[in-house]
Amino acid sequence: MNEHRRRLLEQEEQTRKQGLKNKRMARMLIAMSLFSFSLCCLVGVMITIDPLSLKEEDKADRSNLPATVSPAVEENDEWMLILVNRDNYLPADFTVDLKELGGVRVDYRIAEQLQKMIDDAAAAGIVLTPCSAYRNVAEQRALYENKCADFRNQGYGEEAARIYANRYLQPPGASEHHTGLAIDFLTTGITELDESFAQSPAYSWLIENAAKYGFVERYPNAKEKETGILWEPWHFRYVGQVNATAMVSMGICLEEFV
Numbered sequence: 001m002n003e004h005r006r007r008l009l010e011q012e013e014q015t016r017k018q019g020l021k022n023k024r025m026a027r028m029l030i031a032m033s034l035f036s037f038s039l040c041c042l043v044g045v046m047i048t049i050d051p052l053s054l055k056e057e058d059k060a061d062r063s064n065l066p067a068t069v070s071p072a073v074e075e076n077d078e079w080m081l082i083l084v085n086r087d088n089y090l091p092a093d094f095t096v097d098l099k100e101l102g103g104v105r106v107d108y109r110i111a112e113q114l115q116k117m118i119d120d121a122a123a124a125g126i127v128l129t130p131c132s133a134y135r136n137v138a139e140q141r142a143l144y145e146n147k148c149a150d151f152r153n154q155g156y157g158e159e160a161a162r163i164y165a166n167r168y169l170q171p172p173g174a175s176e177h178h179t180g181l182a183i184d185f186l187t188t189g190i191t192e193l194d195e196s197f198a199q200s201p202a203y204s205w206l207i208e209n210a211a212k213y214g215f216v217e218r219y220p221n222a223k224e225k226e227t228g229i230l231w232e233p234w235h236f237r238y239v240g241q242v243n244a245t246a247m248v249s250m251g252i253c254l255e256e257f258v
């Protein structure tokens with residue numbers, strides 16, 4: 001009887017051990033499966049967000065675009081249509097990342113197109129010399145006060161001097177030069193920013209070609225009423241290639257466009 005009981009106990013013990021072994025095995029298999037699955041997920045995610053593979057994809061997409069289309073036109077173009085004038089002062093929280101180009105500073109996002117425009121003009125025998133681009137509010141204030149002083153020196157009173165100065169310059173905070181998207185050009189034989197620029201081959205070339213690079217003549221002769229600024233044939237503004245082409249074909253200025 002004891003012998004029989006002992007065998008039964010041994011059998012029970014063996015079954016229990018086998019059960020434990022099976023359970024351990026099963027747990028190990030589950031753990032290994034989970035680990036492999038996680039590894040696959042991780043590798044998958046890494047491949048998806050790999051910045052290098054993203055860049056390659058980007059390059060491939062962009063390569064289909066015409067050479068003159070700025071990458072910027074595909075993105076949200078609010079920034080390139082910002083309207084700054086006497087009715088629309090620069091927002092208090094406005095910031096811009098600048099890039100130095102030909103002795104002036106511009107919004108880094110337009111530097112490539114601007115350089116391309118200058119280079120292509122040069123290849124056509126046209127000299128475009130950047131004269132003034134980004135200006136901070138303090139620099140604009142100095143220019144504006146100088147202009148007012150000019151008129152006061154010519155005998156105008158304080159109020160009249162300011163009214164006349166306003167026709168040439170925006171008051172500090174109201175100039176689109178604060179945006180880094182505007183640029184004044186000089187060219188061969190033209191050393192002052194005045195209407196003689198309009199007689200230069202550079203002006204004709206710009207009128208013909210600037211929109212291809214995303215630039216427009218910002219204060220045209222016929223738009224003084226809309227812009228509030230006298231004709232400035234030397235002042236060009238980046239609005240993006242698509243917008244520039246549309247504005248030129250419709251014959252409208254930025255005030256009318258936005």
Ligand SMILES: [Zn+2]
Binds near residue numbers: 132177184236
């Ligand atoms: Zn200007």
